[in-house]
Amino acid sequence: MTVTSAATEGHLRRVLGLPSLVLFGLVYMVPLTVFTTYGIVTEVTGGRLPFAYVVTLVAMVFTARSYARMAGAFPVAGSAYTYTQKTFGAPIGFLAGWSLLLDYLFLPMINYLVIGIYLEAAFPAIPAWIIIVVTIAIVTVLNIIGIVSVARANFLIIAIQAIFIVTFVVLSCVTLFGSGSVDPAAPFSGDGTTSGLAPVFAGAAILCLSFLGFDAVSTLSEEAKDPKRTVPQAIMIATLVSGLIFIGLSYLSQVVFPSNEFTDVDSGALDVMAAVGGDFAKTFFTAAYVAGALGSAITSQASVARILFAMGRDGILPRRVFGRLSARYATPVYAILVVSVVSLLAVVIDLATLASLISFGALVAFSVVNLSVIKHYFVDLRQRSGGQIVNSLVLPFIGFALTVWLWTSLSSETLIVGLCWLAVGFIWLLGVTRGFSRPTPTLDLKE
Numbered sequence: 446m447t448v449t450s451a452a453t454e455g456h457l458r459r460v461l462g463l464p465s466l467v468l469f470g471l472v473y474m475v476p477l478t479v480f481t482t483y484g485i486v487t488e489v490t491g492g493r494l495p496f497a498y499v500v501t502l503v504a505m506v507f508t509a510r511s512y513a514r515m516a517g518a519f520p521v522a523g524s525a526y527t528y529t530q531k532t533f534g535a536p537i538g539f540l541a542g543w544s545l546l547l548d549y550l551f552l553p554m555i556n557y558l559v560i561g562i563y564l565e566a567a568f569p570a571i572p573a574w575i576i577i578v579v580t581i582a583i584v585t586v587l588n589i590i591g592i593v594s595v596a597r598a599n600f601l602i603i604a605i606q607a608i609f610i611v612t613f614v615v616l617s618c619v620t621l622f623g624s625g626s627v628d629p630a631a632p633f634s635g636d637g638t639t640s641g642l643a644p645v646f647a648g649a650a651i652l653c654l655s656f657l658g659f660d661a662v663s664t665l666s667e668e669a670k671d672p673k674r675t676v677p678q679a680i681m682i683a684t685l686v687s688g689l690i691f692i693g694l695s696y697l698s699q700v701v702f703p704s705n706e707f708t709d710v711d712s713g714a715l716d717v718m719a720a721v722g723g724d725f726a727k728t729f730f731t732a733a734y735v736a737g738a739l740g741s742a743i744t745s746q747a748s749v750a751r752i753l754f755a756m757g758r759d760g761i762l763p764r765r766v767f768g769r770l771s772a773r774y775a776t777p778v779y780a781i782l783v784v785s786v787v788s789l790l791a792v793v794i795d796l797a798t799l800a801s802l803i804s805f806g807a808l809v810a811f812s813v814v815n816l817s818v819i820k821h822y823f824v825d826l827r828q829r830s831g832g833q834i835v836n837s838l839v840l841p842f843i844g845f846a847l848t849v850w851l852w853t854s855l856s857s858e859t860l861i862v863g864l865c866w867l868a869v870g871f872i873w874l875l876g877v878t879r880g881f882s883r884p885t886p887t888l889d890l891k892e
Contacts, residue, residue: 459667459670459672460668461669461670462669462675463679466662467662467679467682467683467686468600468603469661469662469744470659470661470662470680470683470684470687471683471686472603472658472737472743472744473658473661473662473740474655474657474659474683474687474741475738475741476607476610476687476690476691476694476737477694477734477737478737479655479694480694480717481559481655482654483698484705484707484709484710484712484714484716485651485710485713486651486652487699487705487707488638488705488707488710489639489644489648489651490635490645490647490648491635491639491640491705492631492632492638492699492703493633493635493639493644493645493648494632494698494699495692495696495699496635496645497645497646497648497651497652498649498652498655498688498691499692500645500646501652501655501656502656502684502691502692504649504653504847504850504851505653505688506684506685506688507815507841507843507844507847508814508815508847508848509656509659509680509681509684510681510840511815511817511818511840511844512524512659512680512814513676513677513678513680513681514677514818514841515663515814515818516662516663516677516680517673517676517677518531518821518822519666520666520667520673520676524545524661524663524810525541525542525810525813525814525817526538526539526541526542526545526752526755527755528814529813529814529817531817532817532820532821532825533817533820534885535884535885536874536881536885538885539885540871540874541809541810542752542755542756542761543869543870543873544806544809544810544863544866545752545806545810546749546752547805547806548803548810549661549748549749549752549806550749550784551806552657552741552745553584553741553742553746553749554787554790554794555799555800555803556738556739556742556745557577557581558794558799559734559735559738560576560577560580560735560738560739560742561574561576561577563731563734563735563738564735566731567731573792577789578789578792580739581785581788582785584739584785585746585782585785587743588743588746588747588781589776589778589781590774590776602737602739602743603740605732605736605737606733608733609730609732610690610694612722612726613694613697613722613726613730614697616726617697617698617721620701620720620721620722628700628703629700631699631700632696632699632700636703636704638705649851650850650851650853653804653807653808654800654803654804654807655687655691656684656687656688657803657807658683658687658744659681659683659684659687661744661745661748662676662680663680665748665751667751698714701720702717702720714730715727718730746781746785746788749784750777750780750784751777751780753777753780753783753784754767754768754770754777756768757769757777757780759886760877760886761874761885766779766780767779767780767783801862802859802862802863802866805859805860805862805863806863806866808851809863811844811848812845812849812852816841818841819837819838819841819842819845822836822837823838
């Protein structure tokens with residue numbers, strides 16, 4: 446059967462409305478991710494985890510707003526890669542996209558690793574590597590079938606987490622009513638082990654990883670209905686809703702369990718669950734957390750596959766592999782399979798290394814998107830009158846400054862690895878353009 450170019454190199458289907466886009470962002474960020482670094486940040490902040498989340502949410506809202514504005518200007522797949530390419534030129538756009546790949550390529554891997562760890566603990570007879578491989582296979586099939594199947598799975602994942610959150614809130618209230626005196630200001634005033642705002646800011650820098658997901662919504666611009674309106678709205682809604690969930694859950698947890706002394710700081714959430722509902726709460730939490738990680742794996746793999754598709758369609762990556770869609774499913778099958786193969790590294794890599802690399806890639810993307818707003822709206826479109834100065838210069842500059850501040854929390858090892866990754870990308874770009882003697886391919890913005 447002859448396959449037309451429209452089927453193999455055409456456009457993605459516009460099938461996603463605002464609710465699906467918001468759910469995509471929420472599932473990507475995983476509402477229960479508040480418990481991933483619960484013990485660590487509680488110790489760092491001296492029992493002021495909700496305070497740290499407030500600081501992080503403020504910082505992320507500025508960057509989310511920049512993503513929303515750029516998504517409205519360029520409603521196509523590619524996220525930070527596309528925005529930087531259209532404002533600063535194709536070479537800089539490629540390097541921004543290359544950095545973003547650190548974020549997106551390793552986010553599915555982290556979820557597979559966490560799923561393997563938790564399920565191996567629950568079922569010791571099954572090795573973690575088997576669980577990881579099987580999970581990768583399931584997620585790959587869902588993404589190949591199509592984005593509609595991903596959206597449907599998101600409803601189920603969110604429902605499971607919502608049921609757990611409601612159960613957790615009810616059990617916490619019962620526990621609080623049955624206890625003695627409660628200090629409602631403790632999660633913001635602290636437990637006295639640390640003082641000043643510096644520990645809160647240090648915790649906020651760690652928590653920026655919790656918000657990785659609002660930018661993922663922008664990668665679905667070519668599959669969204671009315672993307673200039675719905676994608677910006679979904680980005681802001683997902684950021685604000687997830688931030689409020691993080692603040693609420695962390696506040697309630699620290700009121701119920703007002704201590705930073707954990708059996709194991711890495712799994713400090715289990716001490717909270719034991720205080721709230723014993724073994725039942727611990728088991729329910731594990732199930733809901735694994736479900737959330739599965740949903741995040743589905744959405745994160747879908748996002749990076751579409752970034753690879755955008756870069757392949759440009760010709761900056763091999764077009765025959767990355768720039769083609771399945772004639773049957775209209776999804777970037779080859780790009781999805783490449784992500785799955787890379788994700789197999791979850792069998793051998795450690796969590797700390799993954800987290801560090803994700804931080805580097807995310808902060809690069811956040812920085813360049815804030816700068817892209819200034820370049821596109823303030824410099825190129827000359828929006829410089831009245832409130833336009835605030836919208837096109839002041840607010841995105843604040844977002845840029847806050848992301849640069851978060852950079853100061855990265856270790857020297859992380860910066861070295863990240864810069865090496867950028868160097869590899871630059872060498873690849875030199876090869877594709879024959880030392881910049883040829884123009885860097887640009888994205889065809891027909892839609």
